Amino acid sequence: MIYRDAHHHRVSLYHFLLLAGSRIKPLQQVHCQIITSGKTTSLPLVTKLLTSACAAKAIIYTRQLLFSIPNPDSFLFSSLIKTSTKHSFPRDSLVFYRHMVHCNVECSNHALTAVIKACASLSDLGAGKNVHCHVIVFGYGLDLFVQAALVSFYAKCNELDVARKVFDEMPQRTLVAWNSMISGYEQNGLADEAIKLFNCMRDSGVEFDSVTMVSVLSACSQLGALGLGQWIHEYVNRNGLYVNATIGTSLINMYGRCGDVIKAREVFESLNQQNVITWTAMISAYGMHGYGKEAMEIFHLMKLHGQSPNAVTFVAVLSACAHAGLVSEGRLAYASMIQNYQITPRIEHHVSMVDMLGRAGLLNEAYQHIQDMNPIKPTAAVWTAMLGACKMHKNITLGVVAAENLLAIEPHHPGHFVLISNIYAMAGQMDRVEMVRNVMIQKGLKKQVGYATIEVDKKTYLFSMADTSHPETDTIYRYLDELIERCREVGYTPAFESVMHEVEEEERVHALRYHSEKLALAFGLLRTEEGSIIRIVKNLRVCEDCHIAFKFISVVTKRKIIVRDKLRFHHFEDGSCSCLDYW
DNA sequence: CTAGGGTTAG
Structure with missing residues (x-):
């Protein structure tokens, strides 16, 4: 049968699938045509239909369709496993992978990298280890793509030693493998290890790219390593590299967190493309330095530019207000977040509100805010903010309430004991200070090591x-x-x-x-x-x-x-x- | 006919 489109051109069913894109209704219509024209055994057609249905988020339809196909091939499976992770159905990726193994369909490095990525996005260490066994059994142990995927998977599961072992055993290390390992360290807070490996990468004569730089800049931010951060910035300028929004955000964040907020602003001004993330990074840089007025100016400028703030933007805004004592501005922003942007306050917003009200000495109001958080349960961070404010304004009654709630949530955190001990000391209740100290000794809690x-x-x-x-x-x-x-x-x-x-x-x-x-x-x-x-x-x-x-x-x-x-x-x-x- | 691994704000 020959189909014609609106312009009477002859088109294939495959073309119809392309036209349908990821809209489920047109896809189902083409599905009908595939059935009526007897093309249900055409794997290229069926594969495209499956991945499109998955992209359309019709996961149940996708699943039913897959299980109705008599002879799915290796390409179909790897495409589908990849697509379902990409559209946030990683659990289904695992189901499809198991079905593939069950059908005795030949495995491929495509399918394996895709399913490993699914395990990584689920942080499912057990499932990933299982796939790692398959990798070895099926003879893909030395495949560079699979190995890079495994490195990032283990890093994602906080198994950095295993990730490093896979990385070290790679016959050749690709740029992506280096990036996976460096970012793995950085994401797990091991910024010094990330930088060590970056230096090692340079010593090995491997060229790094913008992805490497984003991870290294992030590591610099953690450590306050301004010198190395500046070196990266100079490298970008020296080589005339284009500063896109991602690398721009990393630079703003690096300068902000390394203490050079003027330089952060310079980078911000020099960007050709701004998005909600670059604006938020700039607000946050000002906020953490206590420059509340500047943070609010950026916030207003952002809205003037037609950029809508998101939930993270409001965390930065409220935190800026808290650090600068801008209570009325903070209240307005909080109300506007709910009313104008339909953003439901998350726990981070509540922490900032309690912090803001508490620092300003409005302790009862801060306490009331905690009571009104329902249905969200106050976390340790909320009570820490409350306790800090009580200590600042020497309100012992509320301080003890905050302290007791804090201990109920995290009974083993040494930092809390120190705060509580301080509250009692302030109240002159030295017997209680003694008691807290004894509990600490009894529980074997050591003060966090400050460095x-x-x-x-x-x-x-x-x-x-x-x-x-x-x-x-x-x-x-x-x-x-x-x-x-x-x-x-x-x-x-x-x-x-x-x-x-x-x-x-x-x-x-x-x-x-x-x-x-x-x-x-x-x-x-x-x-x-x-x-x-x-x-x-x-x-x-x-x-x-x-x-x-x-x-x-x-x-x-x-x-x-x-x-x-x-x-x-x-x-x-x-x-x-x-x-x-x-x- | 068709594809693959890594990265960004609190």
């Missing part, structure tokens, strides 16, 4: 509390003692409150004086040019005493000091901090 990093000459140095591992330890400690003395002369007195939880009395003074961020600062001051900016990254929140000391140190050394802590940035200059002690 600070600083980059000097493109190399990152890590310091932990009372660290003596550095070869220049003596010089650093002597210089730090001298600095503290000079600060004392101009009015600094140590704030002991932040070491209330240290186990032994004599450890307090010592711990305070040799906190990781102080060691990193002393090292940085010794090893960098007079007048240059010092940048430090701390894994936990900066402690009260270090915060006070750094203000004095910025005066006596005439240096600008930028510290990124767990939550935000602090810019110390001429004796004050950009957070205005509002952190």
